[in-house]
Amino acid sequence: MQRRLANVNIWTVTAMAIIAALFLPNMTIVTGLFTPSNENWEHMKEFVLWSFIKNSLILVVATAGATIFIGLSLAWLIAQYQFPFRRFFKWALILPLSIPPFIGAYTYHGIFNYTGVIQTTLRDRFGMELNPSHFDIMNLPGAIFIYTVFLYPYVYTITQVFLSQQSASLIESTRLLGKGPWRTFFQVVVPISRISIIAGASLVILEVLNDYGVVKYYGIQTFTTGIFQTWFGLGDIETSIKLAASLMGFVIVILLIEKVLRGRRQYSYSSTKVRPLPLIQLTGWKAVAAAGYCLSILALGFFIPIAQLIEWTILTFGTIPLDEFMSYMRNSIVVAGLSATAIIVFALIVGNFARLVQGRFAKLLPKLTVLGYSIPGAVIAVAVVTAFVALDEFLAPLYQLAGMNTTLVLSVSIILLITAYIIRFFAIGYSSIETGYDKIGTDFQDASRLLGAGLTRTFLKVDMPMMKGAIISGFILVFIDVLKEIPLTLILRPFNFDTLSTKAFQYASDEKIMEASQASLLIVGISALAIVIFYKFLEKEMD
């Protein structure tokens, strides 16, 4: 209906423009499917496409299974039982998320390889002659291990928040019906947390499909590495567009499966009064086992790699000139800050549009922009470059008018990279802003307008200050995601432009893993700090 439709104004126009700009580049991928195929593509289809699919499938299925197992068991322990250091583990178990998987991958390789701490200790201390191939983790199981220990927090956090919001009576009545703790877990806890498990696992899967760093370093052929190879190795962008389209198809299938699995089910509280779950005190060996389990996961996902990174950093301190290092850091912070700011501003505009507009179609529009997060970085890179080159061609006469003797301006600038970040991470910022708008509702806005303030004044004086929390948390989340990002940055950065993560990746790829540690440690440190601040902040908000 036309409630407020009378306000077809600058807000609507801007929001529509943003939505179109975020969505359209991805369409270039779809059109790429219909261009005639060349011999590279025929060759790929015949020889390697199948192994891309097979490897990607193995990685996705095994990682999803392992992260669900670890994430769910940890969430259940924390939500239901009291044991030593539970409060610490509750937030600390999120920390592995601060280590980008590619950094974890090369760190673990460094720990396990011939000169690494494990093999040297066994050789020198114990005089054991070892077959080095037993310690090789640069293969599919190794990659699965890496993804699992660094990505399980997605399942853990979502499920843990869900479980701790469940009413105690639900669990207690199961107990009273004569079910032991194991049966309670499998017959009640698993089914009711299904939606949060699926939500967490799909994030893990999208991360795995997006990943380039781990598979490249471990030499595993997947869609992402294939896109890189055809583009930069063969210089064949058409074939890489076709690969990107296939990967997008793969992602769409996964999203559809998720939709089907979720079904129409929406579990919510059956009563308004939710009494929190009383914690069951564990004693004796059970308490030790629970704490030990949490500690070993946390050690694998955080302490061990951090210790190794710190050791390497100490060993190589000073080998990279400080001013060079500072420039990487500055680049990282500038691009992450700019992208996060742009995303939050756009999200505020689109979110305001979404709540003002009526009608099913218009409500659906903002959802389109969320697609970007499910599309792997390499695909977005292909899409954005294609779109920008076309834009440059269109603007070429203008460049000549301005006296420039080049036709490529935008597509070699930092704007290209930031645009790609915005498309990829918009969903992260938007979901935070959307929740913020939902929380404040429309009453304050109505009140403000009846006091004579127009839409823009209302937005600045009422909505913005009330959304402070949502704005800050959205900014932090986007910021650390950009900081850790690798495939987009590698493909789209301007010539000679390095960030902490590209530098870490390059050093590691050149087998200078020790030199890579300083940049890595800095990324991890900043991310970990941001994560801690974010969750402490969130906890305060929830109280």
Add this chain to the structure above:
Amino acid sequence: MFVSIENLSFSYANTKATALDSFSLQIKKGEVISILGRSGSGKSTVLRLLAGLEKPSVGKVSIQDEVLVDDQTFVQPEKRGIGMVFQDYALFPHLTVADNILFGLFRMKRSAKQTRLQEVLELVELQGYEKRYPHQLSGGQQQRVAIARALAPNPHLLLLDEPFSNLDAELQEKIRKELRDILKKANITSIFVTHDEKDAHILADRIVKIKNGQTEFIGRPCDLIDVYRQEKQSLPAVSEEKELIYT
């Protein structure tokens, strides 16, 4: 007439049922009107339509012969000169009492603003509370701030949505009288919506009764009692209301 409402109709998106059907009302300057009805009767819709927060499917509203809405015109809410006190007050939580009240005065000069602030604070008897934040006030005080805020820009018309529903029973009694005094002192034309017949009888010069979007009755409070007598029902509305609240 000061406020003229003609033939106002409205239906919500995605539903066929009309929330409000051909509502007409003429209001004199300074008059206090009560719109009485159950929840879902369409009574709040009238307020939202007058305020410009919804757009009617047909109908015309004008104040002092200036058209606010008809087939061709739609004046945006911020340009209508209508004040509203929301059911849950909608006081801006990030602003102090003073800043809440000053919010609507942004076009005034600084000195004029301060004078007006003191005037309305005095009217609602909240002098000295300027620096407080809404959450530091009681329910009754919050409501008075909301009224002061709505009155500050000198609106032609004041709308109040269920002004007593958020107050406990004891307070309601007291606030009813206070509100009547404030409205009369300010001599402002006002419309308030309520589901409680007592409110309407004590406060209103005229009562409009709405049921399922249809106007059932318009008249003075005493006339409404006559209507019931004629129907030989001893004030059924009271027990009806109880039903509504407890079911």
